[in-house]
Amino acid sequence: MWRANELSRRAFLAASACVCGPALSQPRPAGRIVALDWVSGQSLLALGIVPLAMPELERYARLVVEPAAPASVRELGLRSEPNLEFVDQLAPDLIVLPPQLEPVRAQIDRIAPAMVFDPNGFGETDPLSHGARALQALAARLDAVQAYEDLARRLEMRFREAAQRLRDYDGRPLYLATIIDGRRMLVFGRGSLFQTVLDRLGIENAWTGMTSRFGHVTLTVDRLSQRPEARLLCIGDSSRASIATLLASPVVASLPFVGAGRIALIPDVLFYGGLPSAIRFVELASAALAQRVG
């Protein structure tokens, strides 16, 4: 952990490299830290700290994508049941866990000092600033305050770039959705990380209805007809396969925005991820929207 400060500049460079492309150099581990879920793993990597181990690495690479986990990170098993006996053998100095693993807190405390990392604060109206505060606290604990500040600046820079890109945006409201099976979709609204990003970009969310505590809700695709003037941004590679089914639905096909081709698609973004996810989302969404509008 003592190395974090001295490393932070290099670490930041590496982290930002992850955010915009493949890693240029691999930062060295700062202390022996184990992340018990993706959100903490992603945040540690974004701070330039490589965890000893993380759960479900293969799926992390597919669904969270960046920052990528270097090959040195060891597999911990399922996110729901990270292998604690294995964590014990790694003899970490610190364990970062999500609130969902609270039921096994007693076992975790036996291994090493542990810290709950919860950037979402479900039920919060502003997951972005809540996430920033949580990440700041994590960075403070790890002596990586500089890396956190660099990351926060990076987000602001992304927002400025996005505003620049979207200066000609036509002001249409936007549906943010993951198309699940072509007949139903997961729509993001109030309380989601994506909503706060849209607010910052000054784009209206077309879905103003109710959402769960986690900021999203599953709807049938015909609900898109409530705002025919809207635009649709599909999130995630699973959307790609089901968009054909979606468009084949007579109700959706009759919507003006389908006819006008106001549909854009971006790859997966971890929607519970806090600051690093926001950076990725701002980048991908603004690029996709600028391309569509331009």
Add this chain to the structure above:
Amino acid sequence: MWFATPLWPVLTLAALALLTIARNIATLLPEGVGIGTLFMPDPSLPSQMLLHYTVLPRIVVALMAGAALGLSGTILQRILRNPLAEPATLGIASGAYLAMAIATLFFPAALAYRDWVAFAGAAAALAAILALSWRRGLSPVTVILAGMIVSLYCGAVSAVLTLFNHDFLVGLFLWGAGHLDQQDWREAIFLAPRLLVVGAVTLLMLRPLTLLALDDAHARSLGLSLVAWRLVALTAAAALAAIVTAAVGVIGFIGLAAPTLARACGVRRSGALLLWSGVLGALLLLATDQLVLGLPTTYRVFPTGAVTALLGAPLLFLLIRRLKLLAPPHLASAAPTFRLSRPVTALILLALLVPFALWVVTALGESSRGWSLAQGNEYVHLLSWRWPRAIAAFSSGAMLALAGAIMQRMTGNPMASPEVLGVSSGAVLAVVALLLVDPAPTRWGQILAGSGGAMAVLLLMLALSRWPGFSGERLLLIGITLTSVSGFVMAVLMTAQDPRLGQVLAWMSGSTYAVRPVEAISGALLAGITLLSVPALRRWLDLMPLGEPVAKAVGVPAELSRGVLYALSAVLTAGATIVVGPLSFAGLMGPHLARLAGFERASMHLTASALCGGLVLLVADWLGRNLIFPFQVPAGLFATIVGGLFLLVLIGRGR
């Protein structure tokens, strides 16, 4: 008598359905637009398209699916002579679900033919069940057992796939939850001709169906080819359910509720039963679905399947006392000819196996440095991680198997297993409810909620059992209803993309992951104490499988014995559920294993069941922790997958 036909339920449901349909259409119909646009929508007006392509097909699909499931349930209850039989008994839903899961994960291109993938899965499950029970002439008891195990087995394999891939399976969860929403007429067009053909086949079976509901000797003496007709009837019933499942996903409960309601209203003859079950099924599904559609937006996300269970449960509850029970199949008819000559010696050997197994599973295992047999200090350290899980697995398996053995002997029904008590469903519902109010529950919170839910159901059931008319299989029906309610609550939770889904799924799969020493010790104590009480119960349990009249004649106090045994198995189930979660396959498997091994008399059978159940879960926990290290498969799931295969082989051999 007024209740000789189910006129009142039918009229009530029909009125409810019509009212809600009228209201829903009125809400959606744009102002100043005639009702004609329902059928001839203007393709440039989304509001008219909405009515024609989402509301209308939904009504048609609900009617067809409900009727088909009602018919299917009736045929199955008759032919299997079991009031608990329903399409799920033949593994239709779980076979289809597994096929869909495999297709989604490994052959996504096949999903373009979604209906056929699901249908193929259902057909494969049915084929497996028929093949397994062929040697015993498709006898009801064998078909039911094979069906349950194939069903549990497919369910367990799907659960493993889900546990490891739930990020990619949200579409499957939605399908499995029984949503009836439509986006075009495709499903309606898929259903209509297929259901019509199979429906016509069932009409040809009216007379054979009446005879098949009698016992074998009667049916045969009337010149019926038992095996041939059973094959036709089972296939028809399965086809009806499979077609529906393929088109709209898993809709549970209707297949159980419609025929039960019809019988509770006094319908007796096969023809009338088929007719009224079909009508009741159609109306029940339609009314529920329209209610769901008419709900405020917030609640419209609930799948119809879930709400059906919620609405159907009280209806069933009200009518259940009127239900004339079919004679339950007797275990005696399925008993093996094989019998141990020296059961005590065998039992002692089995018991000696336990400490050895406990040593192996704690010492031998994979770690970050590969496989090793731990010794000395290393063993002591590893033991601190491993013993609570081992003890919890063994004692929970033993408790569940004991509960299962008591219930199977008490009811004489080989389908009886701890989950039909409803106790574990109570625990599931309470734990899910806790998740809804508390974003990050602690282990103590989970344990308290789980025990609270289990105890609430237990008390309710005990209170009910004191009422006249609520006994034996009727209580089990209520338990099964609760199970289906909790199943659908889970289905809703799975579709909600809750970030805590993984944890819930693992707990639901019978995991020892979160067990702490104090829970393991409590479980072991509870299992030990009940095992010691077995000798006191042996007379009751020896006599009860012979049927109530026999038991009464030799002086078994019917009410008292049933109450005590019921409470005991419920407490055991609750104990195991609290420690390792609600997956109670060990409770079905332990007693059958013990019986197949030749332990016949109650005291021997119960003790052997407990030991078998405990060992099964213990070994499953060890395999689950080590086979794909550092990933872990929950013990309950592993037990189902390995144990289920073993049971299937035994059944297939005709033992």
